[in-house]
Amino acid sequence: xxxxxxxxxxxxxxxxxxxxxxxxxxxxxxxxxxxxxxxxxxxxxxxxxxxxxxxxxxxxxxxxxxxxxxxxxxxxxxxxxxxxxxxxxxxxxxxxxxxxxxxxxxxxxxxxxxxxxx
Amino acid sequence: xxxxxxxxxxxxxxxxxxxxxxxxxxxxxxxxxxxxxxxxxxxxxxxxxxxxxxxxxxxxxxxxxxxxxxxxxxxxxxxxxxxxxxxxxxxxxxxxxxxxxxxxxxx
Numbered sequence: 001x002x003x004x005x006x007x008x009x010x011x012x013x014x015x016x017x018x019x020x021x022x023x024x025x026x027x028x029x030x031x032x033x034x035x036x037x038x039x040x041x042x043x044x045x046x047x048x049x050x051x052x053x054x055x056x057x058x059x060x061x062x063x064x065x066x067x068x069x070x071x072x073x074x075x076x077x078x079x080x081x082x083x084x085x086x087x088x089x090x091x092x093x094x095x096x097x098x099x100x101x102x103x104x105x106x107x108x109x110x111x112x113x114x115x116x117x118x
Numbered sequence: 119x120x121x122x123x124x125x126x127x128x129x130x131x132x133x134x135x136x137x138x139x140x141x142x143x144x145x146x147x148x149x150x151x152x153x154x155x156x157x158x159x160x161x162x163x164x165x166x167x168x169x170x171x172x173x174x175x176x177x178x179x180x181x182x183x184x185x186x187x188x189x190x191x192x193x194x195x196x197x198x199x200x201x202x203x204x205x206x207x208x209x210x211x212x213x214x215x216x217x218x219x220x221x222x223x224x225x
Binding site for chain 2: 004
């Protein structure tokens with residue numbers, strides 16, 4: 001059964017780049033039959049979809065974050081990654097990775113809290 | 119962007135109860151909605167896809183209904199293990215969007 005685990009720095013300074021990875025176990029990320037999604041939930045707010053890599057390898061991002069976001073897969077390490085540049089306090093959130101069928105997530109990681117503060 | 123209005127934000131139930139969680143979309147989204155369950159300390163899992171289809175492995179006491187703009191997740195004969203956070207996701211148009219979530223407490 002596939003398991004996903006997010007990891008990365010819990011604290012990032014304003015204006016820096018937030019980098020997170022999602023370790024996938026119990027399945028290969030190179031199969032080409034899954035989508036790989038990043039979402040986040042700021043404290044006290046609803047979940048926000050950041051973007052995903054579709055089955056074909058194309059990426060789709062939330063327009064509100066697109067200029068600062070990059071999602072990629074590393075098949076050699078079975079990791080998929082999120083980079084968010086020029087962060088501010090508004091980017092403080094629990095970040096989640098998820099694997100799904102081509103259209104929507106099916107299994108999520110537990111999430112990792114990232115705080116943006118100097 | 120499609121806004122999903124999910125209610126209630128919190129509910130408390132007794133084992134054996136039936137509960138309904140609503141998700142209303144700001145525009146027509148066909149049947150392009152999914153429901154997720156997140157137990158404390160665990161990652162969320164998909165329990166209902168395409169508004170009404172039970173995901174294999176989901177207990178049959180869970181069901182989904184609705185089409186277009188109004189959707190409902192129903193849990194009948196609630197059990198203690200159903201205590202969790204439930205949320206909906208629309209995947210009809212980009213950006214995908216979520217409901218506010220519902221925390222279900224079992225007394």
